[in-house]
């Protein structure tokens with residue numbers, strides 16, 4: 178079959194909502210886009226464990242500690258599901274991890290912001306996981322089968338992440354004046370970076386059109402961002418707190434909340450590696466990988482020895 | 491009243507040392523473990539179903555990791571693991587010749603047979 182015939186057949190399948198599976202023919206650019214997006218997504222889950230892992234030993238109660246450990250463990254699993262999905266496209270886990278550790282691959286910029294108080298754990302759950310969920314719910318219907326299945330599993334686990342975060346903020350919002358102030362401060366610091374999680378404006382986004390045509394994405398960055406704003410504006414009222422944006426206003430014509438301009442200079446600075454914690458995050462990942470090398474080696478040696486013994490017996 | 495929030499500029503924050511993803515040369519990891527496929531029986535009496543895959547040094551570790559990754563919320567009562575390299579798959583290009591011949595054999599389905607309404611228990 179000619180290349181353009183294959184491409185036509187491929188697009189017909191996509192249009193008919195037939196999932197693409199690992200061994201099916203696919204355009205090279207489709208494969209590449211998926212590898213990049215899925216591995217980036219996997220790296221985000223893994224790096225995302227760092228700011229939260231940082232608070233496990235400082236959680237204010239045993240209950241909060243158990244919840245936080247469970248959440249961080251979930252994120253490790255999410256990373257694994259996604260690495261496996263990317264591997265079905267012919268890349269290797271080692272290659273992806275090397276690319277993360279060398280700084281070649283990207284992960285969500287949100288994790289380059291520091292978590293400075295306990296209230297940040299609540300704000301991260303509510304806003305960061307909340308923003309991620311909108312994207313992930315959309316991706317449950319993405320056209321590449323293994324990616325979609327990984328997302329379905331992730332979404333099932335993800336909703337507790339947002340709920341525990343909001344509940345934790347709710348407790349603070351009803352607490353002492355200090356706790357209330359901490360709650361508001363965390364919301365102030367996490368609000369704008371959370372809006373940036375949806376990526377550049379549609380008018381600036383380069384690969385958006387093709388991704389929509391291939392149904393890798395089904396909603397644009399701006400659409401997702403707008404639904405996030407609409408939800409958060411209502412939710413923050415239950416906390417008795419405010420969002421740090423004087424331009425937030427209901428727009429009767431569009432039936433949306435209008436919001437202020439995002440600081441895109443900051444967005445690009447963090448993407449390019451100049452956020453508050455970019456260096457720490459990569460250093461922490463590299464250190465863990467390097468210091469874990471002997472464990473991986475020992476497990477392999479032990480498995481080989483055991484197999485030899487079983488063969489001899 | 492003045493309210494002071496204690497911010498922890500340690501552990502998660504690096505002070506001056508910020509910025510700059512400097513690309514380094516790396517080689518593929520020689521300590522990598524093989525890939526395994528995981529199958530879960532969700533309830534006694536049901537089949538094992540493919541759940542996903544993971545890396546492990548041997549079968550025992552694969553089962554332990556599968557328990558940690560795939561059954562944290564009571565998703566299963568039994569696990570199978572098999573090293574991925576032992577799985578053989580049919581080729582999608584052969585799908586037509588493999589599965590289409592079944593399409594015109596409708597006599598293999600009970601609804602193909604027209605029987606009088608009076609007949610019971612059949």
Ligand SMILES: [Fe+2]
Pocket residue numbers: 222251252255331335
């Ligand atoms: Fe996650």
Ligand SMILES: [Fe+2]
Pocket residue numbers: 252306335338
């Ligand atoms: Fe999460």
